[in-house]
Amino acid sequence: MTIHVGPIHDTAPRDFIVSAPGKIILFGEHAVVYGKLAIAAPIGMRTFLYVETSTSTTPCRKLTLHFHDIGLEHSWNLSCLPWSIAYGARYRVSKKTLTSTIIPELKHALEPLILTVSPHHDETTQRVHRTAASTFLYMFMLLANPFSASCTYHLRSTIPVGAGLGSSASIAVCFSTALLVQYSHLSLPGECSDDVDVMYSLGSINEWALLGEISMHGQPSGIDNMVATVGKVISFRKGGGGEHAGLQVEALDRFPELLVLIANSMQSRSTALEVRKVLDGKTREPQATETILNAIDHIAELALMKIASHKDGKTAEGGEKRALVRQLGHLMHMNHGLLVALGVSHPKLEHIRDLVDSTGHGFTKLTGAGGGGCTISLLEHERGSREVVAIEERLRGNGYQAHVTTLSKYGVGFCALEECAGGKGFDKAAFIRGGEAVEVERAAVYRPSAHDSVWKFWD
Ligand SMILES: Nc1ncnc2c1ncn2[C@@H]1O[C@H](COP(=O)(O)OP(=O)(O)OP(=O)(O)O)[C@@H](O)[C@H]1O
Numbered sequence: 001m002t003i004h005v006g007p008i009h010d011t012a013p014r015d016f017i018v019s020a021p022g023k024i025i026l027f028g029e030h031a032v033v034y035g036k037l038a039i040a041a042p043i044g045m046r047t048f049l050y051v052e053t054s055t056s057t058t059p060c061r062k063l064t065l066h067f068h069d070i071g072l073e074h075s076w077n078l079s080c081l082p083w084s085i086a087y088g089a090r091y092r093v094s095k096k097t098l099t100s101t102i103i104p105e106l107k108h109a110l111e112p113l114i115l116t117v118s119p120h121h122d123e124t125t126q127r128v129h130r131t132a133a134s135t136f137l138y139m140f141m142l143l144a145n146p147f148s149a150s151c152t153y154h155l156r157s158t159i160p161v162g163a164g165l166g167s168s169a170s171i172a173v174c175f176s177t178a179l180l181v182q183y184s185h186l187s188l189p190g191e192c193s194d195d196v197d198v199m200y201s202l203g204s205i206n207e208w209a210l211l212g213e214i215s216m217h218g219q220p221s222g223i224d225n226m227v228a229t230v231g232k233v234i235s236f237r238k239g240g241g242g243e244h245a246g247l248q249v250e251a252l253d254r255f256p257e258l259l260v261l262i263a264n265s266m267q268s269r270s271t272a273l274e275v276r277k278v279l280d281g282k283t284r285e286p287q288a289t290e291t292i293l294n295a296i297d298h299i300a301e302l303a304l305m306k307i308a309s310h311k312d313g314k315t316a317e318g319g320e321k322r323a324l325v326r327q328l329g330h331l332m333h334m335n336h337g338l339l340v341a342l343g344v345s346h347p348k349l350e351h352i353r354d355l356v357d358s359t360g361h362g363f364t365k366l367t368g369a370g371g372g373g374c375t376i377s378l379l380e381h382e383r384g385s386r387e388v389v390a391i392e393e394r395l396r397g398n399g400y401q402a403h404v405t406t407l408s409k410y411g412v413g414f415c416a417l418e419e420c421a422g423g424k425g426f427d428k429a430a431f432i433r434g435g436e437a438v439e440v441e442r443a444a445v446y447r448p449s450a451h452d453s454v455w456k457f458w459d
């Protein structure tokens, strides 16, 4: 890897925002960790990371994190960070190893700095804060340099935290992109010389984001950060030995524009713990668990075949679309049953399934790690129709959040603030304070489909 020992490159943008989407998993969560096939899609909810570089020349330079959604605010002096250990690892270890493992001596050297984060908060909040802060700091040590100017990283997300919608992966993609841009390891969108440069940039973002996911989850498959990076519906099979060697990812460009209802059970859980639960089951009952994982793999394969066999999946309408929804919906039901067998459902997720599916108008499964978090339902009717509105009201009446959405098509994006009418288009106060997703997006001038959009994407 290129190591920049010196100030930020002259051409690197000073103030900018990066953004990445959340995701839903349509088929194959958990099984994907063990090399089985999964299908995932980006959603409209997104994370935004605003990078504000100080022009001050004071000798005491600081790295400051303001992660507003979780109430984290913390600074470290840049000169007090363990640079010699980080540079030791950067010179000694290959980039592949740096981005796929946590180096014990660097993690160890950062521990005392992480213990200074949110010392007076309750244990749960402290864990959330320290997970996010240690992930950022670890990546910073491997991508930044000791001569950096003071800088504040403001994080806002419209994705609920820990709900199975890929909040951690989308923040990991934002951390990776911001640091790669800031320390000139990356061509900006629009400046990529050709398709190879674009692929290389996306590959780099995704690689470093996977490191962020490893720091937050331990053993991620990599599907969440891949979707948040590329912003496309993908089929994904993790590299492994034997029959399926090497990572296999394919963009499903013919995937139909389906209406999806996301319901949040409001039951908190941790992805790392749910993944651990499946591993424990696999250790206890290896053959039975492998049979379930293989059945999930088979269902994902069948879903791919159904999508491919639809003449014009993307533009399917009326009866054809309803037939596809039913075929995929029945497979989602089976996939959900197998996730129940793996032990990762929750009574609230089963309640949501009953509330939606007993209407006869939807097909529901849990999405993401389970144990709480969200479900997704494929709907046979249009947004705003009597049937869909009744389902939304039913869910809300039972204390759940309901959000009807189509899938998004925007992956990781970048906005240089000097292009935002001299930074005036960006409303920092509203960005920090905005409550609703639309307020945060408006503050960040995020209108990706507008002809005069200041946002650029690596695609
Ligand atoms: N908006 C946010 N601001 C700061 N940190 C966040 C934010 N969202 C997620 N995180 C970090 O990610 C962790 C949540 O990760 P977790 O994997 O449990 O949830 P998830 O990514 O939503 O779920 P899944 O991986 O199943 O989609 C939090 O503990 C926190 O450290």
Ligand SMILES: C[C@@](O)(CCO)CC(=O)[O-]
Binding pocket: 025, 028, 029, 030, 031, 032, 033, 164, 166, 219, 220, 221, 222, 223, 224, 271, 275, 368, 369
């Ligand atoms: C549960 C899991 O399969 C999906 C989490 O969104 C974990 C992973 O793939 O890393």
